[in-house]
Amino acid sequence: MSQSNSLASCKVTVLGGGSFGTAIANIAAINNHQVKLWMRSEKQAQDIIDNRENSRYLPGYQLHEQLQPSLDLKDAVSDADYVYVAVPSKAFRSVVEEMVPFLPKKARLISLTKGIEPHSFKLMSQLLQELAVGHEVGVISGPNLAKEIADDQITATVIASYSQELRRDVQEMLSFHSFRVYGNPDIYGVEMAGALKNIYAIVTGMAVALGMAENTRAAIITRSLAEMSRFAVRLGANPMTFLGLAGVGDLIVTCSSKLSRNYRVGYYIGEGQTLKQAIKHIGETAEGINTLRMVYEKSKELDIYMPLVNGLYKIIYQDCPVEQVAKMLMSGDLAQDVEFMSAGV
Ligand SMILES: NC(=O)C1=CN([C@@H]2O[C@H](COP(=O)(O)OP(=O)(O)OC[C@H]3O[C@@H](n4cnc5c(N)ncnc54)[C@H](OP(=O)(O)O)[C@@H]3O)[C@@H](O)[C@H]2O)C=CC1
């Protein structure tokens, strides 16, 4: 059932037929927008046409008749009012570059991707701004496990954009009985929070596999929030964003749920699998592995105190035993471990 609102029916395109792209496309279709879901797999597109289902990513989730799959990027975007991009961060630049020549001037662009581009350290909305100059840009981020959205569980998210009109329109486009969209102008903070929390989901998954207690879980999640806020605020985010859905909200869900792929990567490594085995086991995108490397390097460059990032980096990229890292974390310089540092974190 769609929620009545004043936004007229729009032409919406979602790039990427994975789990989150499919879930967001279906919500827009339920809300009476004409939706094209662009994907590269013919088999998957046929599955949607024949069975109204994306059985590879969201089995059992009934797809609305106003959602049509598309294999042709030009056809998918050439009359779009809104383009949502939901491909993994490593493919984001190339997909957007390929799309831009077909993009109508009116199209608003919204990233659903939670990652950072290697080398440039750009967030996905910054790539949209760089590659599609003049288009209004936004980001959706929050505690949004796609499988729970598909299961019609009550879910809240954030649309971040400098444009108040875009925020308002996307709120209307996607809100319905089990999905609520909140607006936030802090696009940098919302997006950075979504990328950073993946690192801490790996840490927590690993700690759970190693048998951590509830005190430990609370300590890890709370110190993760302090650490990610400190990092993002230093780079320009609003600290208040980290108290919201895209900050602590997403951190809680990804550090608590086996539905999170980042958490599962950590869990499998905690059980003794190598990084390669854990990634293969997941078989889908776990953005936190690459984000960890980039954030580690940036924190060194800017001299930002990030003990959890530092510890996870040692485990994953320097083969340091987990027990040694845990000891290191518990015996570091206490002078650094004040609860709140500057700028409210
Ligand atoms: N899943 C979730 O719960 C949530 C995910 N996100 C974020 O959304 C982003 C996408 O995640 P999600 O949908 O889950 O990812 P999935 O791994 O489920 O799917 C990724 C999709 O992108 C496609 N793709 C990958 N590489 C390319 C490429 N080079 N060109 C074209 N298409 C490509 C895949 O196609 P193919 O199937 O052919 O490989 C697939 O359709 C991630 O950044 C994630 O952090 C955000 C919130 C929730």
Ligand SMILES: O=C(CO)COP(=O)(O)O
């Ligand atoms: O971002 C997510 C939930 O908000 C999904 O997390 P994963 O990418 O770890 O599955």
